[in-house]
């Protein structure tokens with residue numbers, strides 16, 4: 681079990697009377713980079729929010745979530761020591777990741793607050809070692825030259841890379857990225873996904889990234905877990921997700937998942953359709 685980063689068993693979540701997650705089980709090993717794929721409303725955000733206890737599973741179910749070997753929740757009850765687990769897991773959201781009026785470096789240093797005395801955060805007096813760590817993290821994702829700019833002056837993709845830097849300063853062992861490229865252009869998307877892939881490969885950080893288009897999963901994530909209407913409908917090598925397989929899984933919703941070119945002729949453009957897109961974004 682030591683090599684399991686995320687372990688979800690029998691997760692059910694209902695909002696009002698509408699089921700959002702239905703009997704979801706999955707395991708992610710430490711050091712994996714996994715895409716969580718699904719059309720809008722399939723349950724990706726809801727699942728990610730359960731993993732650090734922002735959502736509670738339905739009470740009275742057997743659902744259990746363990747992260748890094750510690751219980752996050754069991755049967756809808758959040759573990760008492762959730763804060764200790766949260767400090768080892770970082771979340772990158774689709775937007776609103778940063779405090780816009782503060783310099784980028786201060787946003788990145790927010791990742792260190794969990795191990796510093798309160799006064800340091802309030803006065804923004806960070807030890808030299810933390811500053812060095814922030815600089816290294818920003819260099820790794822290619823935004824060091826922007827350190828003293830206000831966060832609001834950064835492009836969407838640069839903001840996402842700042843959020844990834846903050847996760848590194850935090851010392852996160854897992855990054856949960858919730859549609860981090862949903863509002864970005866293809867070039868900015870590629871840079872953000874590349875940054876996630878780099879920290880995964882170079883630092884061994886486990887990455888679970890939700891995406892609603894399969895081309896970026898294909899280019900960056902060896903494994904994909906696909907959700908449809910709250911259920912896991914596929915869990916395996918991303919390369920097995922051909923347009924034909926996606927059509928089988930998603931029916932009419934397939935248009936949301938395919939890149940535009942492949943969508944034009946899905947039935948006559950099999951596996952090679954994504955390979956081509958993958959090459960273009962690589």
Ligand SMILES: Nc1ncnc2c1ncn2[C@@H]1O[C@H](COP(=O)(O)OP(=O)(O)OP(=O)(O)O)[C@@H](O)[C@H]1O
Pocket residue numbers: 695699700718719720721722723724725726727859892
């Ligand atoms: N706080 C909430 N209250 C009520 N319903 C919710 C809530 N959060 C999510 N839902 C519902 O749960 C279902 C799954 O939503 P979720 O946001 O997890 O999907 P998603 O795959 O992340 O979609 P998107 O790609 O649009 O973000 C949807 O039907 C959604 O309307």
